[in-house]
Amino acid sequence: MATSEAAPTSPQDWLDQHGDVLYRYAYFRLRDSAQAEDLVQETLLAAWQARQRFSGRSTERTWLIGILKNKLVDYFRKHREQPLGDIADTDAEVDALFENDADQHWRISPMDWANPTQALQQKQFWKVFTACIDALPPRQAQVFSLCELDELDNDEACKVLGVAPTNLWVMLHRARLRLRQCLETSWFGHEGGR
Amino acid sequence: MLTCKQASEIISQSYDRRLSWRERLSLRLHLLICDACTNFAKHMRFLRQAARRFVQGQAEADEQVRLSAEAVARIKQELARQQKR
Numbered sequence: 001m002a003t004s005e006a007a008p009t010s011p012q013d014w015l016d017q018h019g020d021v022l023y024r025y026a027y028f029r030l031r032d033s034a035q036a037e038d039l040v041q042e043t044l045l046a047a048w049q050a051r052q053r054f055s056g057r058s059t060e061r062t063w064l065i066g067i068l069k070n071k072l073v074d075y076f077r078k079h080r081e082q083p084l085g086d087i088a089d090t091d092a093e094v095d096a097l098f099e100n101d102a103d104q105h106w107r108i109s110p111m112d113w114a115n116p117t118q119a120l121q122q123k124q125f126w127k128v129f130t131a132c133i134d135a136l137p138p139r140q141a142q143v144f145s146l147c148e149l150d151e152l153d154n155d156e157a158c159k160v161l162g163v164a165p166t167n168l169w170v171m172l173h174r175a176r177l178r179l180r181q182c183l184e185t186s187w188f189g190h191e192g193g194r
Numbered sequence: 195m196l197t198c199k200q201a202s203e204i205i206s207q208s209y210d211r212r213l214s215w216r217e218r219l220s221l222r223l224h225l226l227i228c229d230a231c232t233n234f235a236k237h238m239r240f241l242r243q244a245a246r247r248f249v250q251g252q253a254e255a256d257e258q259v260r261l262s263a264e265a266v267a268r269i270k271q272e273l274a275r276q277q278k279r
């Protein structure tokens with residue numbers, strides 16, 4: 001057995017030291033306490049079995065979170081609804097944002113939002129923000145939340161969704177165009193945004 | 195010369211991958227003459243910022259979230275059992 005000087009110990013000690021942080025990380029992404037608890041347990045077991053590979057180059061906590069993240073990716077892969085619907089070749093609503101000619105200008109130009117960061121302080125804005133995400137086609141909402149909210153990197157998100165990076169980028173582009181449009185219509189184009 | 199649609203694609207992808215110098219150059223040229231896409235680019239920056247803030251806000255709201263005593267006991271038991279194997 002490899003003896004590292006800072007020998008922790010046991011997985012139980014890890015649980016005492018990092019359990020809540022790991023749990024919170026999982027809970028935020030799963031919104032399910034039983035599943036989050038299971039993942040914490042799996043993570044600690046996997047970490048214990050792999051403890052010789054802990055190089056000490058990162059902190060123990062960072063290392064554990066890295067393992068948890070892998071477990072989460074596996075979990076998403078297995079349990080998230082299969083890629084919702086197929087990757088539509090086109091998104092009519094998005095196509096309609098641009099002229100259908102060689103120049104492909106915006107049909108309606110994106111406005112100047114003046115001072116958008118002010119919105120971040122307003123409760124009402126967050127209602128609009130989540131409503132806009134919910135209004136996305138399911139697959140786009142899935143892609144957006146994996147990449148932008150769960151903060152998976154490209155490779156991880158592709159693994160979960162079973163798509164190539166180019167497809168991922170197309171979906172993100174569409175999701176962002178729609179979200180932008182929705183925020184402009186529901187917030188920045190209105191009194192509420194001022 | 196990029197169209198607005200292409201420019202919007204490249205702007206979006208700049209949040210997902212490294213752009214080539216050719217893409218960066220053609221985007222910069224497009225933005226010089228296109229207010230609409232310049233606004234769009236600002237909106238994308240805002241969108242990323244809002245997503246980050248949203249996550250942070252959730253995390254703060256979850257600050258009180260912790261493992262229950264029962265969960266800790268259960269997991270410890272399970273860890274002990276697995277170690278013995």
